[in-house]
Amino acid sequence: xxxxxxxxxxxxxxxxxxxxxxxxxxxxxxxxxxxxxxxxxxxxxxxxxxxxxxxxxxxxxxxxxxxxxxxxxxxxxxxxxxxxxxxxxxxxxxxxxxxxxxxxxxxxxxxxxxxxxxxxxxxxxxxxxxxxxxxxxxxxxxxxxxxxxxxxxxxxxxxxxxxxxxxxxxxxxxxxxxxxxxxxxxxxxxxxxxxxxxxxxxxxxxxxxxxxxxxxxxxxxxxxxxxxxxxxxxxxxxxxxxxxxxxxxxxxxxxxxx
DNA sequence: ATGCCGTGGAAACCACGA
Numbered sequence: 001x002x003x004x005x006x007x008x009x010x011x012x013x014x015x016x017x018x019x020x021x022x023x024x025x026x027x028x029x030x031x032x033x034x035x036x037x038x039x040x041x042x043x044x045x046x047x048x049x050x051x052x053x054x055x056x057x058x059x060x061x062x063x064x065x066x067x068x069x070x071x072x073x074x075x076x077x078x079x080x081x082x083x084x085x086x087x088x089x090x091x092x093x094x095x096x097x098x099x100x101x102x103x104x105x106x107x108x109x110x111x112x113x114x115x116x117x118x119x120x121x122x123x124x125x126x127x128x129x130x131x132x133x134x135x136x137x138x139x140x141x142x143x144x145x146x147x148x149x150x151x152x153x154x155x156x157x158x159x160x161x162x163x164x165x166x167x168x169x170x171x172x173x174x175x176x177x178x179x180x181x182x183x184x185x186x187x188x189x190x191x192x193x194x195x196x197x198x199x200x201x202x203x204x205x206x207x208x209x210x211x212x213x214x215x216x217x218x219x220x221x222x223x224x225x226x227x228x229x230x231x232x233x234x235x236x237x238x239x240x241x242x243x244x245x246x247x248x249x250x251x252x253x254x255x256x257x258x
Numbered sequence: 259a260t261g262c263c264g265t266g267g268a269a270a271c272c273a274c275g276a
Contacts, residue, residue, distance in 0.1 A: 009264075009265070009275085010264085010265050010266070012265095012266090013264085013265060013266080014265090034265090034275085036265060036266060037266085060266085060267080061265085061266050061267060061273080061274085062265095062266085062273085062274070062275090109274085109275060109276060110276095111275085111276065149275095149276070162259075163276095166276075167276080168276060201276070203261085203262095203263080203276075204261085204262090204263035204264060205260095205261070205262045205263050205264095206260095206262065206263095215276075217276080244264095246264095247263085247264080247275085247276080
């Protein structure tokens, strides 16, 4: 079973690129972030025609998350991160597919830091960690994936010294990610490639992609039950080089079926 | 060191992103 995550940066503006990638990569499950589309503007028919069922949580202009699944209908578990009924951003959706719980998340950016946006990021992170702990406690096979807006270690940043005060790399952010992983989650990419430079995002400007000045911020966390089922993982880096592409590249994992 | 590019929505600029 292949599961992918892709921050599309506008699901409608990016539809040709998304369909091209789905056709090429054919993931069984694809978690999308930054739909930037309200609920009723989600391109369901085009995705159905491409062979995917979908659940999504849209929002006008910003955020928005979706889970696509080939052949089987995702069974929605929830569409908000528990813990704050005042939080109206669509940043989390969770479903069960083939017996695996899949949480698709878009963690807040948090810049500028410090400030209210950074406070929101840390508060959201705290709620995520509480929810993740519940998933661990349930002992079910689970995957948490999406745009975490965190570079966990220096190896994940092209010039770490420039990012120390950024919301994506500040001590508090990295510590929150570390706390999350230490609940018992496995960072799939780092399990298979502990020492390699691997990026999932490149800025649009300054020829960042051409210079490979990137960041690793899109992650797969595997619950203990899935840790030993990880067969492969990677980044579809070439997709970032396509015309009218997102600033993120798709990331994927392959899990043993039985 | 930096939103320099790109998206969406409303209004022909602005908010937001990482």
